[in-house]
Amino acid sequence: MLTPDWPAPHNVKAVCSTRSGGCSTGQYQSLNLGAHVGDNALAVSRNRQLFQNWAKMPGPPVWLNQTHSTDCITLVSEMHPGCDADASFSNQPGLVCTVMTADCLPVLICNEAGTEIAAVHAGWRGLCDGVIENTMRLFSKPSGCMAWLGPAISQPVFEVGAEVRAAFIQQDPQAASAFIAGKQDKWLADLYLLARQRLAHSGLTMVYGGQYCTYQQPADFFSYRRDGLTGRMAAAIWLE
Numbered sequence: 001m002l003t004p005d006w007p008a009p010h011n012v013k014a015v016c017s018t019r020s021g022g023c024s025t026g027q028y029q030s031l032n033l034g035a036h037v038g039d040n041a042l043a044v045s046r047n048r049q050l051f052q053n054w055a056k057m058p059g060p061p062v063w064l065n066q067t068h069s070t071d072c073i074t075l076v077s078e079m080h081p082g083c084d085a086d087a088s089f090s091n092q093p094g095l096v097c098t099v100m101t102a103d104c105l106p107v108l109i110c111n112e113a114g115t116e117i118a119a120v121h122a123g124w125r126g127l128c129d130g131v132i133e134n135t136m137r138l139f140s141k142p143s144g145c146m147a148w149l150g151p152a153i154s155q156p157v158f159e160v161g162a163e164v165r166a167a168f169i170q171q172d173p174q175a176a177s178a179f180i181a182g183k184q185d186k187w188l189a190d191l192y193l194l195a196r197q198r199l200a201h202s203g204l205t206m207v208y209g210g211q212y213c214t215y216q217q218p219a220d221f222f223s224y225r226r227d228g229l230t231g232r233m234a235a236a237i238w239l240e
Contacts, residue, residue: 001054004148006208009114011093015055016106016150016235018220022047024231032222032231034100035063039231051234061098061236062088068125072118072135086131087120089138090239098236102222103158103214105191106150106235107132109204111139117237122152122195124160128167132195136202146206147199150235151221154213155180155190158225162187172197 002016022031023046028039033051035044052060063081064073072087073079075095088097097119099106104123110116118135136142155178165187168175178193192210199207214221214233222231 001051002150004108004150004209006146006148006206008110008146009112011114011240012110012117012237013055013057013240014108014110014148014235014237016108017051017233018151019222019231019233020220021054022050027227027229028231031233033234034102034232037231038229055236057096057236058094058238058240059096061096061234063098063100064088064121066100066121068121068123070126070129070131070134072120072131072138074138086123086126087118087135089116089118089135091116093239096236096238098234100232100234101150101152101214102224102230102232103153103226105152105195106233107195107199108148108150108235108237109135109139109145110237111141111145113144114239116140116145117239119235119237122191124164124189124191124194127191127194127198128164128171130171130198132198133202136199136204142203143205145204146208147204149192149195149207149209151212151214151217151233152191153215153223153225154192155188157213157215158189158191159186160189161185164189168194172201
């Protein structure tokens, strides 16, 4: 597992899985945490328990039904898994905010006081439409927060159409700096920079991570863009 390298308060715990250490086989080898991708259900259940045990979580991760939306839910003690949302927020100890990815960007956020946390699934659609902004509105003081950017597809291999670039620029003209012209009217998009820009607009400027590439590191990460049929990693954060 990856542990964020950031100056979070010590009661804030955060981890991100890799693809290694589980019991799934084939395209899902080996720590697939996605129950919606066609993998053996028993293997996924075992992998999720391994993830929980290794990270020494206080309880099961709260798994979301992610739909590339901008919805962020606030976790409560009686929360059931499978809620439709692409981010979760908590100010209660023991509730594990969790998102799954396989090229999209996982963003973990906490405040400096160690009383508020969130996990965000930032694919390009949700990122463009405002999932980060919707999440940051739940924090009492966004300028007193920090974020960690987990493994995502990197700019050299993330090719998108002109309509994607135009959609981002329509929302924020500064987004033009996150795109490099590619081949045949395509563009190479920098998810990490786009997320940093949106976080900054919300008042958050302390940003860490962002050095991985799911597509170019096949031994470490699942990548939907690279493999199509594949597993999912998870990024999780909780308060002790």
